[in-house]
Amino acid sequence: MAEIDMTSKYSDSRNHVALITGATGAIGKAIARQMAAKQGYEVVLLCRNERKGREAVQEIKHATGNDDVRMELTDVSRHASIQSLADRWTGELHVLINNAAVTPRRRQETAEGIELQWATNVLGYFWMTQAFEEVLKVSAPARVVNIASYWAGDLDINDLEFKRRRYNNGTAYRQSKQANRMLTAVFAGRLSPFQVTVNACHPGDVNSALSNDLGFGGHESPDQGARTPVWLATSPVGEQETGKYFEHMREARDRFMADKLAAEALYEVCLRY
Numbered sequence: 338m339a340e341i342d343m344t345s346k347y348s349d350s351r352n353h354v355a356l357i358t359g360a361t362g363a364i365g366k367a368i369a370r371q372m373a374a375k376q377g378y379e380v381v382l383l384c385r386n387e388r389k390g391r392e393a394v395q396e397i398k399h400a401t402g403n404d405d406v407r408m409e410l411t412d413v414s415r416h417a418s419i420q421s422l423a424d425r426w427t428g429e430l431h432v433l434i435n436n437a438a439v440t441p442r443r444r445q446e447t448a449e450g451i452e453l454q455w456a457t458n459v460l461g462y463f464w465m466t467q468a469f470e471e472v473l474k475v476s477a478p479a480r481v482v483n484i485a486s487y488w489a490g491d492l493d494i495n496d497l498e499f500k501r502r503r504y505n506n507g508t509a510y511r512q513s514k515q516a517n518r519m520l521t522a523v524f525a526g527r528l529s530p531f532q533v534t535v536n537a538c539h540p541g542d543v544n545s546a547l548s549n550d551l552g553f554g555g556h557e558s559p560d561q562g563a564r565t566p567v568w569l570a571t572s573p574v575g576e577q578e579t580g581k582y583f584e585h586m587r588e589a590r591d592r593f594m595a596d597k598l599a600a601e602a603l604y605e606v607c608l609r610y
């Protein structure tokens with residue numbers, strides 16, 4: 338890992354804007370709260386459920402004393418919903434944390450007919466990054482943090498939506514988390530000339546709706562799960578490193594990002610949605 342420059346421009350005193358998807362969930366809400374607790378951050382919670390979003394905003398304002406916390410209603414499984422958020426967005430964006438994901442036990446599709454895990458966990462990250470690319474560039478230095486998982490694999494570029502394979506939520510989830518890492522590498526390459534870093538991480542094993550649907554509990558708290566994402570979003574490491582995968586606040590070995598051709602092919606497929 339490169340030596341870290343502690344004089345990072347990011348540690349200056351200007352206000353930073355952070356947008357977190359899935360901010361009403363176990364890890365997402367902890368990320369939003371920890372970000373709001375940091376000096377100089379305006380935090381925007383991207384939520385699909387208005388009531389849960391409002392409650393989370395109040396809870397975080399109360400817990401941190403930061404009044405610069407608000408929500409945006411968006412369904413990240415739908416391209417039009419993300420585009421509408423980007424269209425109404427004003428001002429800068431310094432930190433985008435792609436975190437929202439689902440693991441339905443039975444195969445489901447969006448209204449547009451896209452398999453739901455593929456639409457939410459992969460295209461949601463892809464469309465968010467794409468829709469905010471220009472805002473991130475003009476706000477630079479800026480960062481994208483993609484919440485992936487150490488549980489990843491089984492990507493089949495010829496059957497991304499389980500039309501041929503029998504749907505299994507664990508396999509679909511592992512595929513989506515492999516795709517998160519591969520697309521992190523592509524966006525990192527695209528955005529590195531503009532001082533926008535893109536990194537991926539495993540948050541931790543946390544009890545949540547998502548992990549329960551996969552048949553797991555979790556031995557780490559949401560706050561523990563938020564530590565690595567928040568560290569990437571706020572520390573000099575996350576400003577200086579790009580295209581990397583982290584676990585427990587350390588760069589970790591990755592077997593998916595090095596195959597640039599496969600990652601570019603996946604990016605091209607995502608562009609066609």
Ligand SMILES: NC(=O)c1ccc[n+]([C@@H]2O[C@H](COP(=O)([O-])OP(=O)(O)OC[C@H]3O[C@@H](n4cnc5c(N)ncnc54)[C@H](OP(=O)(O)O)[C@@H]3O)[C@@H](O)[C@H]2O)c1
Nearest residue numbers: 359361362363364385412413414437438486542543545547
């Ligand atoms: N939990 C773990 O052990 C674990 C391990 C490795 C990686 N991760 C990763 O961590 C991230 C967060 O997972 P979690 O465990 O915190 O799950 P969670 O508690 O189930 O939270 C998921 C969040 O995503 C939101 N969401 C789902 N579909 C959405 C959509 N179409 N539009 C907008 N928001 C949507 C949910 O909204 P609602 O609140 O409205 O349902 C919820 O806020 C995921 O990317 C997951 O892959 C988790």
